[in-house]
Amino acid sequence: MSKSTPATAALDEAGVAYTVVPYEYDSSADQVGNHAAQAIGEPPERVFKTLMVEVDGRGACVVVPVARSISMKKVAAAFGGKSAQMMKPPNAERATGFKVGGISPFGQKKQVPTAIAQEAQAEPYMVINGGKRGLLVRLSPEDAMQASGAFPADLLS
Structure with missing residues (x-):
């Protein structure tokens, strides 16, 4: 599997350190994110999913x-x-340039405002999609925010 994606290219360009973490993507898994966490042996609080939303009609x-x-x-x-x-999947794919299941906050076709759950700051590192189904990246929360232009926020129910 190629480990170069627009997301990893964006991380390289941002000059942040990260580790590529490939895994077997299973589209039939009940919860793909939890499956990914289990597949790579990481606790689910350190593995993050990227969701595209619309706020007052804006991505x-x-x-x-x-x-x-x-x-x-x-x-x-x-x-x-x-x-x-939630943004409809075809719209999310069109806006980001990534397929659902492989959407990353890094290297999106059209960068939109990004927030990372404030809980990430308590973790020594986080694992986020690397721009392709079955490809994750491990990096510090600070580097993830820098590379995506994100801000920490209270997002969880």
Whole structure:
């Protein structure tokens, strides 16, 4: 599997240290993120999923632990909006340039405002999608925020 994606290229360009973590992607898994955590032997609080949302009709990206759910009210508030909803998968793919299951906050086709769950700051590192199904990257929360232009936020329900 090629380990070069627009996400890893963006990380390289940002000059942040990361480790590529490949795994067997299983699209039939009940919860793909939890499956990924289990496949790589990481606790689910250190493995993060990338979700594309719309806040007051504008695209945004949230990065949250795979075993947790977001609060749309908190997501809207984090981006200074009144309401939030999940972006439809075809729209998320078109906006990011990545396939669902491989969306990364790094190297998106059109960079949108990005928030990372504040819980990430308590972890020594986090594991996030590297821009392809079955490809994750491990990096520090600080580097993840720098490379994605993200801010920490209260996003979880």
